[in-house]
Amino acid sequence: MAREKETKTKINWKKEAKMAPGYIILIIWVLFTVCLLGWVIAASFSTTKEIFAGNALKFETGLHIENYIKAWKGGNVSTFFTNSLVYSLVSCGLLILICAPAAYVLSRFRFVANKVIQSSFVSAMGVPIIMVVLPLFSIVARMDILNNVMANRFLLIFLYVGINVPYTTIFLLTFFANISRTYEEAAAIDGCSPMKTFWIIMLPMAQSGLATVTIFNFINVWNEYFLSLIFANSDQLRPVAVGLYSMINSMKYTGDWAGMFAAVVIVFLPTFFLYLFLSEKIIGGITGGIKG
Numbered sequence: 001m002a003r004e005k006e007t008k009t010k011i012n013w014k015k016e017a018k019m020a021p022g023y024i025i026l027i028i029w030v031l032f033t034v035c036l037l038g039w040v041i042a043a044s045f046s047t048t049k050e051i052f053a054g055n056a057l058k059f060e061t062g063l064h065i066e067n068y069i070k071a072w073k074g075g076n077v078s079t080f081f082t083n084s085l086v087y088s089l090v091s092c093g094l095l096i097l098i099c100a101p102a103a104y105v106l107s108r109f110r111f112v113a114n115k116v117i118q119s120s121f122v123s124a125m126g127v128p129i130i131m132v133v134l135p136l137f138s139i140v141a142r143m144d145i146l147n148n149v150m151a152n153r154f155l156l157i158f159l160y161v162g163i164n165v166p167y168t169t170i171f172l173l174t175f176f177a178n179i180s181r182t183y184e185e186a187a188a189i190d191g192c193s194p195m196k197t198f199w200i201i202m203l204p205m206a207q208s209g210l211a212t213v214t215i216f217n218f219i220n221v222w223n224e225y226f227l228s229l230i231f232a233n234s235d236q237l238r239p240v241a242v243g244l245y246s247m248i249n250s251m252k253y254t255g256d257w258a259g260m261f262a263a264v265v266i267v268f269l270p271t272f273f274l275y276l277f278l279s280e281k282i283i284g285g286i287t288g289g290i291k292g
Contacts, residue, residue: 011171013217014132022286026248027182029214033040038263039057039263040261040265041265042056042057042059043056043063043257043258043261044067044068044258044261044262044265045059045063045064045067045258046059046061046063046064046258046266047061047256047258048255048256048258050258051257051258052257053263064258067259067261067262068256068262068265068266070256070262071259071260071262071266072266073265074259076235076243076247077108077240077247077263077266077267078234079235079238079243079244080235080238080239080240080242080244080265080267082265083238083240083243084221084222084239084240084241084267085241086153086269087156087157087160087221087239088217088218088221089224090157090205090217091160091161091164091217091221092214092217092218092221094161095161095164095165095168095213095214095217096168096210096213096214097156097170098108098161098165099168099169100164100172100203100206100210101198102169103168103169103170103172103173103175103176104172104176104198104202104203106118106169106173107173107174107176107177108184109177116279118173121165121166121167121169121170122170124165124166125166125167125170129163129226129227130226133226133227133230136159137230137231140155146231149234149236149237152231152232152233153233153237154251156227156228156232156237158230159227159231160221160224160227163221164217164221167213167216168217169243171209171212171213171216172206172209172210172213175206175209176202176206176209179202179205179206183197183201183205184197184201185208186204187200187201198241211278213275215278215282218271218274219271219274222239222240222241222270223241223271224239224241224269225242225245228241228242229242229245236245240267244263244264244267247260247263248260
């Protein structure tokens with residue numbers, strides 16, 4: 001047993017030496033990212049005077065937690081944060097409800113337009129947003145939706161769902177295709193209908209794929225800028241990306257750079273924690289589904 005353990009833990013130094021350049025590049029990139037994020041976090045606890053003097057890392061006047069309170073309350077970060085949270089959570093929920101059944105049907109049932117629909121989804125993933133924004137804005141302007149806050153909010157959610165449907169469907173389609181058909185055959189023998197089989201058996205079995213695509217969709221919607229810049233015409237509706245842009249512009253007049261860095265950290269935290277705590281689930285969902 002001891003010999004077997006030694007054999008398993010033995011390092012192949014020749015193989016590792018060949019990968020050394022990759023390790024060096026990775027270490028440099030990680031160090032650069034950590035230093036950059038560390039400086040931003042330090043600046044968020046400093047003062048504007050210390051930042052411009054190059055003393056953000058020294059904390060000569062102590063930790064200024066009030067930067068976060070000021071950014072949250074006075075800088076409209078609470079509004080932007082809440083808007084993005086609502087848009088992201090609602091959009092992700094709707095995407096699963098719409099795309100999971102569609103992906104299951106496309107992966108399991110053969111019908112005339114199956115390949116055409118799949119090809120259409122793949123083609124739609126390659127269409128730049130800028131190509132459809134102007135026609136969309138023209139339609140929305142004629143419907144007079146932009147003047148109604150609630151209607152405008154639903155419009156943004158509808159757009160976020162629409163642009164992510166092709167990617168989500170194709171991702172889940174591949175995942176469902178990897179699940180063995182024996183589960184459905186066993187369910188059919190027990191008298192379970194295809195719809196019931198999907199909701200009770202297949203959907204829970206695809207939870208790692210659902211979690212992975214939901215995380216990616218959450219990050220996509222959270223960081224989305226272009227659509228919200230065009231269609232969100234007030235601070236009541238703006239998500240964090242556009243909100244931060246307006247805050248950066250306001251720095252020309254207020255000069256509160258410490259408050260701006262505090263706002264950046266607040267906005268960055270949700271996606272950071274998603275990657276930090278769910279990285280294994282993301283990797284597991286990408287590398288493969290359930291086979292057997």
